[in-house]
Amino acid sequence: MKIAWGITGAGHLLQYSVETLEKLKEKDHEISIYLSGAGEEVLKMYGLFNRVKKLTGGYYKELVREKDQKSSYPMTGRFSLGKYDLLVISPTTSNTIGKIVNGIADTLITNAVAQAGKGKVKTCIIPVDLEAGDLETVLPSKLELELCQKCEVCEAAGACPQQAITPGVEINLLKCKGCGACQRACPFDAITGGKMITIHMRDIDIENTRKLFKFPGVEVLSHPSEVLKVI
Template sequence: MTNKQRIAWCITGSGHYLKESIEIINSIENVDLFLSQAGEEVLKWYDYDLDKFKSKGIKIFKDVTASSAPVSLLYDGIYNLIVVSPATSNTVAQMAYGFSDNLVTNMFAQAGKCKIHSIIFACDTEPTVITQAPKKLVTLYPRGIELENYEKLKKFEFADVVNNIDSLHEALKKWI
C-alpha cells in the first residue's frame, strides 16, 4: 500500500462484533467509513457518535444515493482494501449472490471488478452465537441459509472471509 492509499471500511447493521470492529478502526490510520443505512442506524443504537470519527480525519460515506456514487472512488486508486466488518446476514447473503443494490454491496462488487481485495467479517457462521443487543447479550441460532451463504461467499476471488476477531486481525496484518 502506498502512503496515500486508504482502507474503505464498510459497517453494516450488525450489533454483533460492532464494538470489536470500531476498536480496530480507532487503532488504524488511513481508513474511511462506508455505512449501510442499517449500519448508520445501528451505530446510533450502540451510542457511537459519527462526529468523533470525523474529528480524527475519517471520512464518512452514507448510503444516500441510488447509484452508490462513492464507489467511483474505487476507480481512482484511493482505496486498496475493502473491509466489511461487521457484516450482517443480509449483506453476506446479498454479496454471496452477487447483488449490489446499496452502498456496501456495491463497494464489494465494484472492488471485485477492480481486482481490489476485500476482507469480510461474517458474524452468523456458527449454529449458535451469543450477540450483543443494545442492552443485553442474546443467544441466536443462525439458520442453515446463513451458514450456506457464508460458505458460498468464502469461494469468491479477491476476498478473505473470516468468522472471528483473531482471523480478522490476521487478515488485516498484511495491509496495515
C-alpha cells in the first residue's frame, strides 16, 4: 500500500504513532512521512526524530517537512491526484483539527487533508482531544527547579550536546533533541523525562473533534495502533 502519515506537534500518542509506523514499515508498505513544523520540533523534544527519519528514504518514502514545502505545498498535489491509498494523521493536535473542520488548509498537514478530500484518498485521523474531561499525558525533558541545587558547575548542562540548558533556569526545548544525557548527568535527579501530567480538554476542541466524525472520507480513530486494523 502507498501510505502517507502526517505527524503534528502533539506529545500525546506520539510514541505510539512512531511504534505503529515502525510496524507498518516491517510490512513493506511504501510510507511517506509528512511533518508539520511543530510536529518536527516536538518529535525532536521527545527524542523520536531520528527513529522517524530512519523509516524514510526513496520515492514515495520521503520525509516531507513543512519548512521545505513553502506556501503552496507542491507535495500535497499527490493527494489531489489520488496517488496514495491512505492518509493517516497521528497524533493530531487540537490546532490541526480546528483548522480541518473549518476548511483551513494553511499548513502541510491541513493542506494534505484538504487535497486528500479532493482526490478521494481515504483519511484516518487520530485526535489527541477526543473525549471531554482530563487527559494524562507525557512531558519531554524538564528541569525541576525545586530539585535543582544550582551547583557551581552544572553537570547536566555540561553533558548536553545541544547546549540547551541554562543552569538553574530552564531547558530550551527548541534546542533539545531528547537524548536524555542531562537526566543521567544530574546527581540530584533534577531533570525529569517522560513525567506524566494531567491536562483538561477544552470544550471547543472536543466540539471540533465531534464535527470531524461527520466529515466525508474521514475516519476518526482513538489510537494509532487501530490503523493496523484499518489496513
